[in-house]
Amino acid sequence: MLELPQQLINGLWQGAALALFAMGYTLVFGVLDIINLAQGATFMWGAFFAFICVTKLGWSLWFSIPVAMVGAGLLSILLDRLAFKPLRSLTSGGLVLWGGFIVLLVGMVGKWAFPVKTGITITGAAVMLVGFVLDYRSIRPLRIREVPHLAPIISSIGATFILVSLAINEFGAQVSRFPANLFPVKPYHITADAVISPIQTLVLILSLALMLVLSLLINRTQMGRAIRAIAWSERTSRLLGINVDYVIAQTFFISGALAGAAGVLLGLAFNRLEPTMGGEVELAGLTVIIVGGMGSIGGAAMAAFLVGMIRVLSVAYIDSSFRDAFVFALLILVLLIRPSGIFGRSKAVRA
Amino acid sequence: MLKVRDLYSSYGAIAALKGVSFEVPHGSVVALVGANGAGKSTTLNTVSGLLRPDSGSIRFEDRDIAGWRADKVAALGLVQVPEGRQILGGLTVEENLLLGAYTRKDSEVAKDLDETYLRFPVLKNRRRQIADLLSGGEQQMLAFGRALMSRPKLLMLDEPSLGLAPLIVQEVFKIISELKERTTILLVEQNARKALEIADYAYVLEGGRVAQEGPATELQNDSRIVEAYLGRKH
Numbered sequence: 236m237l238e239l240p241q242q243l244i245n246g247l248w249q250g251a252a253l254a255l256f257a258m259g260y261t262l263v264f265g266v267l268d269i270i271n272l273a274q275g276a277t278f279m280w281g282a283f284f285a286f287i288c289v290t291k292l293g294w295s296l297w298f299s300i301p302v303a304m305v306g307a308g309l310l311s312i313l314l315d316r317l318a319f320k321p322l323r324s325l326t327s328g329g330l331v332l333w334g335g336f337i338v339l340l341v342g343m344v345g346k347w348a349f350p351v352k353t354g355i356t357i358t359g360a361a362v363m364l365v366g367f368v369l370d371y372r373s374i375r376p377l378r379i380r381e382v383p384h385l386a387p388i389i390s391s392i393g394a395t396f397i398l399v400s401l402a403i404n405e406f407g408a409q410v411s412r413f414p415a416n417l418f419p420v421k422p423y424h425i426t427a428d429a430v431i432s433p434i435q436t437l438v439l440i441l442s443l444a445l446m447l448v449l450s451l452l453i454n455r456t457q458m459g460r461a462i463r464a465i466a467w468s469e470r471t472s473r474l475l476g477i478n479v480d481y482v483i484a485q486t487f488f489i490s491g492a493l494a495g496a497a498g499v500l501l502g503l504a505f506n507r508l509e510p511t512m513g514g515e516v517e518l519a520g521l522t523v524i525i526v527g528g529m530g531s532i533g534g535a536a537m538a539a540f541l542v543g544m545i546r547v548l549s550v551a552y553i554d555s556s557f558r559d560a561f562v563f564a565l566l567i568l569v570l571l572i573r574p575s576g577i578f579g580r581s582k583a584v585r586a
Numbered sequence: 587m588l589k590v591r592d593l594y595s596s597y598g599a600i601a602a603l604k605g606v607s608f609e610v611p612h613g614s615v616v617a618l619v620g621a622n623g624a625g626k627s628t629t630l631n632t633v634s635g636l637l638r639p640d641s642g643s644i645r646f647e648d649r650d651i652a653g654w655r656a657d658k659v660a661a662l663g664l665v666q667v668p669e670g671r672q673i674l675g676g677l678t679v680e681e682n683l684l685l686g687a688y689t690r691k692d693s694e695v696a697k698d699l700d701e702t703y704l705r706f707p708v709l710k711n712r713r714r715q716i717a718d719l720l721s722g723g724e725q726q727m728l729a730f731g732r733a734l735m736s737r738p739k740l741l742m743l744d745e746p747s748l749g750l751a752p753l754i755v756q757e758v759f760k761i762i763s764e765l766k767e768r769t770t771i772l773l774v775e776q777n778a779r780k781a782l783e784i785a786d787y788a789y790v791l792e793g794g795r796v797a798q799e800g801p802a803t804e805l806q807n808d809s810r811i812v813e814a815y816l817g818r819k820h
């Protein structure tokens with residue numbers, strides 16, 4: 236059993252990566268009032284995007300991380316357009332986008348002759364692209380509705396299934412690993428018997444840097460103000476000249492890129508990539524955003540360190556099978572005693 | 587500058603506008619008065635693009651903007667200060683003002699911010715506060731300041747004096763008469779007496795139609811208007 240300082244270090248870097256995941260999660264909730272349960276699948280795909288870049292394309296890790304973030308961000312926008320936006324407002328472009336997506340799926344599953352499969356896949360992708368443009372340029376939706384609370388949850392569970400099975404198709408259900416020599420392994424000594432490995436240091440530093448960037452983006456830029464304006468009132472935002480659909484797409488991009496970054500970093504640190512790796516972080520992330528106060532970015536960051544510590548300490552001092560049990564206990568406790576969260580004000584997307 | 591012809595607008599099966607026509611010439615103040623439920627806000631919201639008209643044309647400068655998205659209408663400089671002020675309560679006063687300049691791409695936003703603070707000193711003192719903490723009157727100042735930050739060509743004000751104390755109402759109309767020098771104004775008011783004092787020309791809405799129109803001074807002396815909307819002088 237390891238000493239306490241070592242456990243605190245582990246809790247710190249794992250908490251930092253969890254914070255990235257949770258901040259994106261809570262950002263989307265703050266703006267749209269939906270829980271995007273496919274955030275875990277985006278996290279997983281972020282890790283695999285980097286994996287493809289490093290192993291298949293032979294790119295350096297430093298280049299692969301931002302590429303994976305952009306990939307996960309775009310995936311997140313796509314999820315919004317397919318799974319959430321049609322629930323808010325259905326446009327003719329959205330219907331074309333859906334049609335293209337179904338064609339794309341048909342092209343990607345099954346074992347047809349190669350050229351036929353490729354042809355269908357490319358057609359689907361092209362139709363989707365047209366749908367995207369039409370959807371973006373549409374002046375009026377065919378219908379706007381009040382979204383029932385359950386619908387986005389079901390949508391995003393469905394999206395998770397699709398994303399996980401695509402990953403299993405592509406990478407197999409077993410564990411994939413980055414090449415072993417990717418990163419130096421000689422640990423730094425913090426104290427005599429507390430160490431942190433270079434990769435863990437990278438996770439900690441990059442996570443903290445991204446948290447800082449997000450905080451500046453949300454609080455100091457016109458884009459961040461527009462995101463918070465929409466969280467407050469969509470109607471007023473429109474009167475101010477804010478293109479709400481565009482800003483929502485930006486929000487999903489940021490959220491997905493953060494989840495993707497968390498996926499790459501944790502995937503690297505444990506060197507374990509599996510299609511189901513999003514499930515575990517999903518529970519931790521959900522706990523974090525509830526404990527942090529739904530929609531509060533600063534609250535999520537702080538709660539992430541708390542949950543990270545609890546996970547690490549329960550593994551070290553009790554038993555690894557209790558890890559999720561303690562996280563769950565915290566979740567229930569907060570829901571019973573203070574449902575608005577420990578750290579943040581609810582709603583109002585604040586840092 | 588703004589020419590609305592035969593505008594029809596509805597909420598589902600309920601027809602709210604049944605052929606409204608009016609004009610706002612460049613540099614003028616035009617008032618839209620009428621009882622509660624006459625269709626004044628619906629008219630502004632249709633022009634703003636929050637509602638899609640069933641039919642009719644809305645010409646602003648040289649474009650027909652009927653059915654345009656609200657953010658594109660605002661970007662043209664046709665800016666609404668909505669009923670109930672609708673400030674962004676969770677954001678600070680300064681953030682509200684900066685968002686007023688959202689559609690601008692020039693480099694003089696900081697200068698305009700200083701000017702806004704000069705004009706509304708209460709906003710300067712409370713610039714870092716959450717806008718929800720402002721009083722009703724201060725929120726109206728913020729709503730004006732925010733709209734001016736966009737450098738509007740035409741301002742549409744929806745009941746700017748609604749729910750404010752008499753002293754503050756005075757102040758609000760003083761500000762509107764100052765704004766007159768800078769921009770064209772379409773003023774919606776239930777307080778018809780005050781609106782007619784300030785306006786050049788006025789339209790009276792009734793049940794989603796224009797019941798009467800004329801130069802403001804004429805309407806002020808029209809016995810029917812006096813009876814229906816202005817009440818007896820005290």
Ligand SMILES: Nc1ncnc2c1ncn2[C@@H]1O[C@H](COP(=O)(O)OP(=O)(O)O)[C@@H](O)[C@H]1O
Nearest residue numbers: 597600602620621622623624625626627628629
């Ligand atoms: N959101 C709405 N849904 C249904 N009917 C509405 C809605 N808003 C306004 N109305 C109706 O439309 C008519 C015009 O309302 P409105 O434009 O708000 O009047 P005004 O601003 O002159 O008081 C009224 O009969 C009102 O009841």
Ligand SMILES: [Mg+2]
Nearest residue numbers: 626627628669
């Ligand atoms: Mg009204």
